[in-house]
Amino acid sequence: xxxxxxxxxxxxxxxxxxxxxxxxxxxxxxxxxxxxxxxxxxxxxxxxxxxxxxxxxxxxxxxxxxxxxxxxxxxxxxxxxxxxxxxxxxxxxxxxxxxxxxxxxxxxxxxxxxxxxxxxxxxxxxxxxxxxxxxxxxxxxxxxxxxxxxxxxxxxxxxxxxxxxxxxxxxxxxxxxxxxxxxxxxxxxxxxxxxxxxxxxxxxxxxxxxxxxxxxxxxxxxxxxxxxxxxxxxxxxxxxxxxxxxxxxxxxxxxxxxxxxxxxxxxxxxxxxxxxxxx
Numbered sequence: 001x002x003x004x005x006x007x008x009x010x011x012x013x014x015x016x017x018x019x020x021x022x023x024x025x026x027x028x029x030x031x032x033x034x035x036x037x038x039x040x041x042x043x044x045x046x047x048x049x050x051x052x053x054x055x056x057x058x059x060x061x062x063x064x065x066x067x068x069x070x071x072x073x074x075x076x077x078x079x080x081x082x083x084x085x086x087x088x089x090x091x092x093x094x095x096x097x098x099x100x101x102x103x104x105x106x107x108x109x110x111x112x113x114x115x116x117x118x119x120x121x122x123x124x125x126x127x128x129x130x131x132x133x134x135x136x137x138x139x140x141x142x143x144x145x146x147x148x149x150x151x152x153x154x155x156x157x158x159x160x161x162x163x164x165x166x167x168x169x170x171x172x173x174x175x176x177x178x179x180x181x182x183x184x185x186x187x188x189x190x191x192x193x194x195x196x197x198x199x200x201x202x203x204x205x206x207x208x209x210x211x212x213x214x215x216x217x218x219x220x221x222x223x224x225x226x227x228x229x230x231x232x233x234x235x236x237x238x239x240x241x242x243x244x245x246x247x248x249x250x251x252x253x254x255x256x257x258x259x260x261x262x263x264x265x266x267x268x269x270x271x272x273x274x275x276x277x278x279x
Contacts, residue, residue, distance in 0.1 A: 001159055009159065012151045018163050022191055024156065025210075026143035029203060032099060032123050033138030038078035041106045041113065048103040048144050048153045051075055056091045073102065080106075081114040099123050101142070103152050121154040141197045160195050167191075173217050174209075184209040230275045237271040 001009070009015040013024060030036070036049035051073040058069050069084040071094040082102065084090050104118030145156040172179070172187040179186070185193070185205055190213075194206035239245050245268065249256060256264070270277040 001162060005155075005159060008151055009156075012148045013146070018167075021160060021163055022167075022195075024145060024160070025194055025207075026145050026203070028144050029141035029197070029200070030101070030144055031139050031142060035075035035099075038073075038075045038080045038113070041080070043106050043108060043113070046103065046105050046147070046149055048101060048147060049080075050099065050101055050142070051080065052099045053094050053096055054079065055096050056094050058088050058091065061085070079112075081109075081112055082118050082120075083109075083114055083116050085117070093120075093122060101144075101154060103147065105149070119152050121152075139199075141200055141203060143195060143197075143203075157195070164192060164195060172213075173220070174213050178216075179209075182212065184212055187213060226278055229278055232276055234274060234276045236274050239268045239272065 009021070013020075015021050015024060030048075030050045032050065035051055038049070038051065041047055041049070052075075054072040054074050056069065056071045058067050060066075061068050066086040067088055069088055069090055071082040071084075071090070073080050073082060082094070082104075100120050100122035102115060102118050102120045104115035107114055107116055143153075143157055145153045147153045147156060167188070170188040170191065174184065174187070178184075184190075187209070190206040190209040192206075193202040194210060197203040197206070245264075249264075267277070267279065270279060
């Protein structure tokens with residue numbers, strides 16, 4: 001990425017490497033054909049929604065010079081107003097009937113909800129006819145990423161696309177035999193499909209594989225740590241007949257249960273070995 005974009009990602013998300021970027025996974029998936037329910041949007045929070053433009057109008061501002069452009073968008077039930085100050089040129093983009101992704105902070109003005117100066121990414125009208133059927137185009141999952149007021153979801157998507165286009169083969173920490181036995185897809189394929197799914201089954205398979213890999217790597221790290229601990233030397237502490245352990249048990253005012261006796265025997269066995277106990 002360019003220096004300016006990289007700096008913005010580092011500040012917004014702490015992303016410093018390609019690995020950081022590719023593991024900034026989508027938090028959900030939207031579709032061009034599905035509109036976001038607008039009536040349940042939380043006030044004073046940044047949202048990313050899919051909606052359709054109803055109409056656009058421009059009017060002069062009363063208190064100061066300039067104009068106000070207002071575009072109303074809908075999910076088919078509720079209506080949300082987009083407001084832009086001195087940006088009349090946006091009327092060419094926000095035509096009635098156009099759908100897209102809109103992001104901004106939800107505010108309220110005179111009882112109506114609005115997004116002031118929102119960012120947006122519109123769906124091109126000619127997309128369905130060029131590459132895929134209208135139905136497939138409408139239902140294709142759109143990754144929605146954790147975003148900020150300075151870096152939008154589709155900016156994250158485009159940056160990840162740049163990395164994916166030049167990405168080389170990735171080493172998979174999960175052995176082939178384990179992966180095949182569990183029906184998981186390879187790491188590099190999972191990274192591709194989590195960010196660029198064609199259907200819902202793609203990102204579901206990717207998420208399943210990535211979740212297992214994360215748990216697998218964590219367990220391997222714990223096993224390595226345990227093995228290193230076993231390689232260290234420890235002084236064996238062998239319980240003696242009539243020693244402190246037996247004296248302690250005898251001084252108790254109750255009889256140890258079977259489970260308590262088994263635990264005590266297991267610990268006594270471990271501390272009698274020449275390696276550290278890990279319990």
